[in-house]
Amino acid sequence: DIQMTQSPSSLSASVGDRVTISCRASQGISNSLAWFQQKPGTAPKLLLFAASRLEDGVPSRFSGSGSGTDYTLTISSLQPEDFATYFCQQYYDRTPLTFGGGTKVEI
Amino acid sequence: QVNLVQSGAEVKKPGASVRVSCKASGYMFTSYGITWVRQAPGQGLEWLGRISGYNGNTNYAQRFQGRISMTTDTATSTAYLDLRTLTFDDTAIYYCARIGLTTTDYWGQGTLVTVSS
Numbered sequence: 738d739i740q741m742t743q744s745p746s747s748l749s750a751s752v753g754d755r756v757t758i759s760c761r762a763s764q765g766i767s768n769s770l771a772w773f774q775q776k777p778g779t780a781p782k783l784l785l786f787a788a789s790r791l792e793d794g795v796p797s798r799f800s801g802s803g804s805g806t807d808y809t810l811t812i813s814s815l816q817p818e819d820f821a822t823y824f825c826q827q828y829y830d831r832t833p834l835t836f837g838g839g840t841k842v843e844i
Numbered sequence: 845q846v847n848l849v850q851s852g853a854e855v856k857k858p859g860a861s862v863r864v865s866c867k868a869s870g871y872m873f874t875s876y877g878i879t880w881v882r883q884a885p886g887q888g889l890e891w892l893g894r895i896s897g898y899n900g901n902t903n904y905a906q907r908f909q910g911r912i913s914m915t916t917d918t919a920t921s922t923a924y925l926d927l928r929t930l931t932f933d934d935t936a937i938y939y940c941a942r943i944g945l946t947t948t949d950y951w952g953q954g955t956l957v958t959v960s961s
Contacts, residue, residue: 771947780848780939780951787946824889828947833905834879836889 739763739827743837750842756812758840760825765805769829772801772810775839776821784823785810812842820844846870848940848952855958861928864955866940873897873921877943880914880925882936883954890936894943895923930959 740763750756760770768788773781783792785801788808798813812819825837851865866878879894893904895914902914913926923940938955941948 769946780953781941782951783947783949786949792949826889826947831894832903833891834881834948835891836881838888 738833739766739830739835741825741827741835741837743825743840745840746838747841747843749844750815751844752815752817754815756815756819756842758810758823758825758842760803760808760810760837762806762808762827762829766827766829768804769827770801770803770808771826771828772799773824773826774819774821775824781824815842846942846950848942848950850938850940850952850955853956853958855960856930857961858931858959860930860959861926862930862934862957864925864927864938864940864957866923866925866952868921868923868942871942873916874918878914878916878923879941879943879948880923881939881941881948883939884933884936887936889939892925892938897923927957930957932959935959 742761744759770788772785774784775781784795784799789801800811802809822839822841824839847869849867854862856862874897877894877896880892881889883889895902904912911928915924935958939951941951
């Protein structure tokens with residue numbers, strides 16, 4: 738199985754801050770990486786796929802980058818509605834899909 | 845719009861079985877698969893398996909082989925997860941998610957399954 742290591746596990750930030758979250762795969766995943774946002778009690782929401790492609794309707798302050806084993810989610814200017822937990826998912830090997838441990842973004 | 849609505853919370857005793865349903869709407873059910881994922885308290889997300897909406901073919905995570913089943917009812921656009929011989933470690937929120945063109949694009953709201961004596 739492909740292991741996904743996400744960091745940090747939590748961070749504190751203020752509105753307007755630039756936030757960066759990292760995800761490292763245990764082997765190359767050829768940009769087959771997605772990022773999700775999850776707020777308490779709600780379903781995860783797909784933000785980006787193919788490492789850097791924004792899902793329809795997702796604000797452009799979210800961006801993704803990376804290649805090989807290392808990937809990054811950046812929020813360019815944190816908004817109040819962005820306080821949530823973010824997690825990565827690799828789908829290079831779909832059996833099984835594997836996920837990062839999550840990053841909780843707090844005020 | 846695509847929507848996945850899951851069944852309500854369940855409380856089960858150890859050794860029992862549970863069925864979680866996931867009713868899809870807003871798209872052609874048979875054109876997409878459904879994957880099931882769970883999240884135990886304080887833990888990360890764990891993939892349980894997937895089922896084709898087209899032909900019902902399944903792939904299960906190895907550690908659940910023998911006590912997990914996934915089925916679909918195309919007439920009602922509903923997917924089902926059955927998990928048997930429950931233990932305390934099966935306490936988790938169970939999610940269904942549509943398998944889109946690349947990966948899981950729409951998720952259900954989650955179903956809390958609590959295993960308690």
